[in-house]
Amino acid sequence: MLNRPSAVTVAEVLHDWRDTVAEPGVLFFGGPVSTEGALALGLLADPRDPPVGFRELYGPVGMVDLDTPVELVDGSLSRLRIFAGYAGWGAQQLEQEVARGDWYVVPSELVDLFRADPVDLWRDVLRRQPGELAWHSTRPADPDLN
Numbered sequence: 001m002l003n004r005p006s007a008v009t010v011a012e013v014l015h016d017w018r019d020t021v022a023e024p025g026v027l028f029f030g031g032p033v034s035t036e037g038a039l040a041l042g043l044l045a046d047p048r049d050p051p052v053g054f055r056e057l058y059g060p061v062g063m064v065d066l067d068t069p070v071e072l073v074d075g076s077l078s079r080l081r082i083f084a085g086y087a088g089w090g091a092q093q094l095e096q097e098v099a100r101g102d103w104y105v106v107p108s109e110l111v112d113l114f115r116a117d118p119v120d121l122w123r124d125v126l127r128r129q130p131g132e133l134a135w136h137s138t139r140p141a142d143p144d145l146n
Contacts (some may be wrong), residue, residue: 001028001029001030001031001083001087002028002112002113002118002121003118003121003122004028004118005024005026005028005029005118006026006027006028006029006084007026008026008027008084009025010025010026010082011025013027013084014038014066016069016070017040017066017070017080017082019074020070020073020074020077021081021082022079022080022081022114023116024116024117027082027083027084028081028083028084028118029083029084029085030083030084030085030086030087031083031085031087031088032085033085033086033087034085034086035085036085037084037086038082038083038085039063039082039086040064040065040080040081040082040083041057041061041063041064041080041081041083041113042054042062042063042064042079042080042081043060043077043078043079043080043110043114044060044061044062044077044078045075045076045077045078047059047060049076051064051072051073051077052072052073053065053067053068053072053073054073054077059110060110061110061113064077064080066082079113079114081113081114104126104129104133104136106125106129106133112124112125122137123137123138124137
């Protein structure tokens with residue numbers, strides 16, 4: 001989940017990382033599984049020079065090991081966001097949910113990952129999709145209001 005900021009600042013929980021995270025400078029809810037842990041998603045400033053503790057996911061985006069001393073990472077990332085907890089699935093569960101139509105699988109853009117105000121992220125991503133899928137961006141959050 002990329003669009004659920006918490007009210008907890010990074011400075012309160014991971015003080016050393018406070019000046020490294022992207023705005024709004026808070027922890028994000030990453031999902032209901034193992035909420036005691038944190039995961040960090042980073043965007044490299046220079047893809048040719050990844051820091052210690054960076055594991056590439058795709059292109060310049062990767063996971064950042066929060067046990068790495070901040071001094072070894074600082075300056076090498078253009079953006080960093082920290083998520084408390086994560087979402088997880090059992091073997092083949094996600095594939096089955098996608099096949100059933102429970103999820104919209106659409107292309108992403110780098111700006112989606114680190115936007116300062118992620119509240120309307122879901123609507124904005126759907127709005128730029130072709131055809132009828134864009135219509136879903138106008139659905140109310142509460143289906144009873146439809």
